[in-house]
Amino acid sequence: YHFQKIIYKSSCLEEGDFNNPRLFIYTKGECGPAGNIMNSPWDKLLASNASFSTIRYTLKNDKWSVLTTKGVSYWRRLKVAGYETMFYRFIMKIMKFLPDWMFKKELIMPNENELNIEIASSLIFGGVKITEPKLELLPYAKDVYSNKNVMELYKVVFPIVCKRIEEWVTPSAVGITKTLFKSHFEKHIKKFNLLVDAWDKSIVSKNSMKQAVLVNAPGNIKGHALSFICRKKDILIMSSQHGVTIEFSKNHSMLDINFDNSVADVMFSYNSKIVDIEKKTYFNNAKHYVVGMPMRLIRMKSTQVINKSIPSFVYISTNLYHMGFTDQGITDYDKSIFEKNIITKVLSRIPHKVRYKTYPEDNRRYADEDPVLKNIRIADNIELFSNKIDMRYLISEHSVLITTGATSTLGWPIMSGKPVIFINQESSSPLTKDAQISISNGIFVFNNNDKNFHKKLRDFLSQSVDDIERLWQKKKSAREEMIKNYFSEYKGGAGRRAAKIILKEYLN
Incomplete structure (x- = not known):
């Protein structure tokens, strides 16, 4: 890939x-x-x-700069994180000093997500020791081709890649591109071997304990190396969903090799929709359980504090450039034009103050500033918010939430219970056909390919907050069904539900 x-x-x-x-x-x-x-x-x-x-x-x-909580009050962070996280952090400071003989069961948790923390917190009450292994990479000097399996893999893969190269690149570039593939292959095999050695030292098999691993987002080289060691040591590897996207994204299916269920033995998911999709993938390797969303997302609905000094309307941008290579159907230039038109033809022309929240990009794509920012700065009614703070900490400040693209960002606004206006881009992160029907019934959806799209969106956003909230209330029944199908099958208790399954089926 x-x-x-x-x-x-x-x-x-x-x-x-x-x-x-x-x-x-x-x-x-x-x-x-x-x-x-x-x-x-x-x-x-x-x-x-x-x-x-x-x-x-x-x-x-x-x-x-990178993503931070600087500027977010401790109280705001505590409300979003919840008591489960506070309890987990406190107990982990103590648990690292407790001897193994006190426990008969161990959960090894190399990394976190919201649901993993909730599951681990519940397992602690079941007498399970939680261990956070440290991964330390060591120098590696072996010849990658000294392993017979690696050599056989290279012999199988290289002709396939050569055929693709010869189909796409100009003749003078063929040789160097093949050479670059060989170095790329060697680099990733070396990295995999380094990670395997590191996990081998970090994951300690204990005959005195029943063990399992709970990991976040293992569908990458680090996760595959962890899975290799877990299978070698006969330790179950589990994973939990870390955000919505697969359920409703038309583009995401082409990335199924990176799905968590291609690595984990057991998957804990938010809803049945994602389970149905993942079970149909060629690489499905897991037993699936639906447990619902973690409380961090569920409790967004109770965070209703509105800051009257901040614009009631917020546009949550998901505009992330990909330097020309992406699973989306438009170029970075086209993406910037789309964003510019949203600003100049819609947001700057409504009778409300609007906050424009930029996407908190961790890794820099271009040397220049995003060209759409100049359009924001000259708009009288738009406030630019470019601090790299996650939107989950800011939702409580606004009344009307506007966003675009079938990405994980959509989960936080939906679960807030506040009016959500979603812009469906047919050529960039669109909704699936089924999801579009359900989500259109539950929230306000505007399709960018529709005739007079900008005018329709502008007219809708020109209404008062009260009018938008009244229209939102009329969608309540359909929205509850939408949330159950595409977001969270249950209204709480995900961590406890998953912990019961683990204790009954795997750490018994």
Whole structure:
């Protein structure tokens, strides 16, 4: 999957790029936890061109920040996190000092999500020891091809990749792209082996205890390495859902190889819809249980504090650029034009103050500022909120919530109980056909391909908050059915429900 990005970049080249003068401006600057991902690998792809040159430019007065809770009051964080999280944090400070002989059952939890914390908190009352293993990578010097299985894997995969390369890239780029695949393959096998060795040391098998692992989002190289060790040591690996998207996203099905159920033995999910979808995937490996959403999401409905000094309307942007490679059907340029039109044709022309909440981008995509921000700054009625604070901490400040794209962001506004206006983009993170019917009945949905889309959305948002809330109330019955099917099958108790299953079926 990841190497497709290289093939895509390589396919953008033409024969003239390999023998005519070409200049690559390599940008350096503050970039986030993933490092510098702003630059395409032109220096590698065009290394054979004697007329190719590179200039390295370091951004001046450069600043970059990542997701934070700075500026969010302790009380606000406590209300969102809930007593389950506070209890878990407190008990874990004590539990690390308790000896193994006090317990007959152990839950190993390498990382967290909201539901994992709730499950672990409930298991503590069942006498289960919770362990948070530390992962320490060690130096690795082995030849990756010394392993017979790795060599066989390479022999099978390489011809398939070669065929794809030859179909897509210009002749002069074929050789270097194949070479880059080999280095890409070696890099990821080395990383996998490093992670396997690290997990092997971190996950300690204990004959005196019944053990299981509960992990968040294992559908990646780290999760696959963990799964490899768990199977080697005969330890059950479980995972819990960490957000909604699969249930209603038309695009997400093409990423099913990354779904958690391709790695875990047991899955705890929010609703039956995601279970039905995951069971049909080719890589399904899990036994599925529906337990509902964690209380962090359920209690959003009780967070009704409105700050009158802040705009009643908020636009929750999900605009995240992908540097040309994405599962979406539009370019980054098209995405910026869509966002610009929402600002200039809708938000700036309604008779209400609006807060524009930018997406809290952790990893920098471009050296330049998002071009849509200048349109926000010149709008008299729009307040820009660019602090990288998760929207869950801000929902209580607003009365009307506007967002776009079938992403996990939708879960927090929906569960708040406040009026939600959703913009369905047919060419970028659209809803599935079934989901669109149900969600349109439960909340306010506007399709960007509809005739007079901007006018219809602008007219709707020009109504008073009271009128919008009255219309929202009329959808209550349909919304409850929508939430049950696509968000949370139950109205609470997810952690306790999952803990009972674990104690009865797996840690018995």
